[in-house]
Amino acid sequence: MTSASANQVVRLHETGGPEVLRVETLPIPQPGKGEVLLRQVALGVNFIDTYFRSGLYKFPTLPAIPGMEGAGIVEAVGEGVTTLKPGARVAYAGVLGAYAHYRTIAADRLVELPESISFELAAGIMLRGLSAHMLLRQVYNVKKGDPILVYAAAGGVGQLMCQWGKHLGAHVIGVTSSPEKAEIIRACGAADVIVGTDELPEQVRRITNGAMVPVVYDSVGRDTFETSLNCLAPRGLMVSYGNASGPVENFNVAALSAHGSLYLTRPTLMTYIAKPQDLQASAKALFEVLAKGILKPTIGQHFALAEAAQAHEALEGRKTTGSTILTL
Numbered sequence: 001m002t003s004a005s006a007n008q009v010v011r012l013h014e015t016g017g018p019e020v021l022r023v024e025t026l027p028i029p030q031p032g033k034g035e036v037l038l039r040q041v042a043l044g045v046n047f048i049d050t051y052f053r054s055g056l057y058k059f060p061t062l063p064a065i066p067g068m069e070g071a072g073i074v075e076a077v078g079e080g081v082t083t084l085k086p087g088a089r090v091a092y093a094g095v096l097g098a099y100a101h102y103r104t105i106a107a108d109r110l111v112e113l114p115e116s117i118s119f120e121l122a123a124g125i126m127l128r129g130l131s132a133h134m135l136l137r138q139v140y141n142v143k144k145g146d147p148i149l150v151y152a153a154a155g156g157v158g159q160l161m162c163q164w165g166k167h168l169g170a171h172v173i174g175v176t177s178s179p180e181k182a183e184i185i186r187a188c189g190a191a192d193v194i195v196g197t198d199e200l201p202e203q204v205r206r207i208t209n210g211a212m213v214p215v216v217y218d219s220v221g222r223d224t225f226e227t228s229l230n231c232l233a234p235r236g237l238m239v240s241y242g243n244a245s246g247p248v249e250n251f252n253v254a255a256l257s258a259h260g261s262l263y264l265t266r267p268t269l270m271t272y273i274a275k276p277q278d279l280q281a282s283a284k285a286l287f288e289v290l291a292k293g294i295l296k297p298t299i300g301q302h303f304a305l306a307e308a309a310q311a312h313e314a315l316e317g318r319k320t321t322g323s324t325i326l327t328l
């Protein structure tokens with residue numbers, strides 16, 4: 001068991017703007033049955049953290065510790081844990097309570113890290129990389145030659161989608177808000193980049209010689225949903241997987257028929273890694289493409305734990321590229 005007694009965390013007592021994130025000191029928790037105590041080294045800051053903080057997504061109870069991704073060292077194991085020992089290097093994605101030096105977590109939510117993957121890299125790619133795997137291999141199985149439309153392509157998930165999509169043989173069309181980000185997206189392997197969304201369907205029509213795309217990966221939500229439907233080929237798949245501009249509301253199902261017998265899915269990574277064996281299989285696939293150099297993740301921003309509010313401001317202000325992490 002650790003000799004430290006205090007646990008610095010970032011917690012919120014009510015939802016709201018970044019200012020609700022408070023640095024607090026709590027006791028170090030004890031691992032229960034099936035759990036381990038983790039000494040965290042690096043944490044991921046993901047856009048989903050801002051949805052929980054703002055109240056768009058609900059914490060089970062308040063006060064709550066936000067954050068869903070981290071990497072560190074197993075400090076102690078609880079009753080019944082046989083798969084991990086103290087000292088194991090591990091990481092996780094999709095489990096609330098990350099913004100802390102120490103946390104407890106169910107052992108079957110952890111993935112052991114290969115020596116080649118540093119804690120910082122793990123904190124930058126677990127949630128985003130597993131999401132890219134889900135989107136490109138499971139939600140829609142990208143095939144050689146597919147033109148695919150990827151929003152926020154310079155972001156954490158977006159850069160990995162460009163690199164992995166190119167490797168799968170897709171013609172990646174990235175969408176972003178600035179020429180500077182467009183350069184980053186090209187360097188990640190996108191064949192085309194569109195800056196701004198005003199004439200997106202027309203640009204997609206030009207790039208695809210009128211065919212449009214079989215799949216749109218839309219993480220922006222409210223502002224782009226209708227535009228995305230206009231970019232799809234008949235019987236194409238609309239993947240609405242985020243709400244960066246706000247949630248999509250009042251959706252009229254008939255729009256799917258009007259745009260050409262479209263399919264719509266609203267996936268969440270949590271479903272795709274809910275079973276421990278699915279989590280392990282997806283992590284294995286992710287670590288393989290990392291080891292082969294197919295993914296070259298960028299940690300664009302490092303913050304201290306106490307700077308979590310600044311990290312949220314940067315993410316929501318569209319000022320980040322690649323992954324954002326907190327180092328402890």
Ligand code: NDP
Nearest residue numbers: 046047131152155156157176177219242243244245268269
């Ligand atoms: P990003 O690094 O991609 O940051 C978000 C980006 O969204 C911004 O940089 C910006 O890029 C773009 N954006 C577009 N409109 C807005 C807006 N109104 N306000 C702020 N940003 C906007 O974040 P992540 O990689 O953490 O996540 C990307 C998306 O994927 C998020 O929407 C997230 O919710 C979603 N996601 C969903 C998962 C799921 O299971 N469904 C799992 C993981 C992520 P630009 O300036 O280039 O437009």
